[in-house]
């Protein structure tokens with residue numbers, strides 16, 4: 001096992017570690033498909049990857065589609081800040 005920090009491929013911040021009683025049991029991030037082929041943090045997974053998956057199956061109206069490229073990174077970073085401030089990590 002390596003101590004390498006995995007960075008989110010969408011917002012570029014380190015992915016969240018999930019721990020229980022102080023022991024990290026999961027730090028690998030989520031699969032960022034279909035946004036890209038890398039890994040992503042909790043925030044991007046919930047707010048971007050899952051939304052994109054719904055878009056791909058036509059369950060989200062076109063006007064709520066996600067930004068792309070650099071705009072997507074900025075958008076992801078704003079969501080990430082909000083996600084971390086909400087403190088839903090245990």
Ligand SMILES: [Zn+2]
Pocket residue numbers: 008009010011012013040041042043044045076080
């Ligand atoms: Zn992220």
